[in-house]
Amino acid sequence: TTTDEIKEVLKELSWKNKLVLDVGCGTGLFAYGASKLGSKQVLGIDFSKNAIAIAKKTHKNHNLQYHYLL
Numbered sequence: 001t002t003t004d005e006i007k008e009v010l011k012e013l014s015w016k017n018k019l020v021l022d023v024g025c026g027t028g029l030f031a032y033g034a035s036k037l038g039s040k041q042v043l044g045i046d047f048s049k050n051a052i053a054i055a056k057k058t059h060k061n062h063n064l065q066y067h068y069l070l
Contacts (some may be wrong), residue, residue: 006030015039028055035064
């Protein structure tokens with residue numbers, strides 16, 4: 001499943017103190033995971049207003065931001 005794939009990718013690197021740009025972040029699951037694993041700052045961007053709205057509601061962290069791009 002997609003969730004299992006995201007978990008595997010997140011395990012591949014150390015995310016501690018990294019600056020992360022998640023292009024095409026969708027509902028933010030990967031960006032959220034990277035933010036929880038010690039990233040300094042994570043920015044998720046997507047062309048879908050609905051996906052960004054869901055991400056902002058469901059996947060929050062102090063070092064995580066989402067932006068909708070036109």
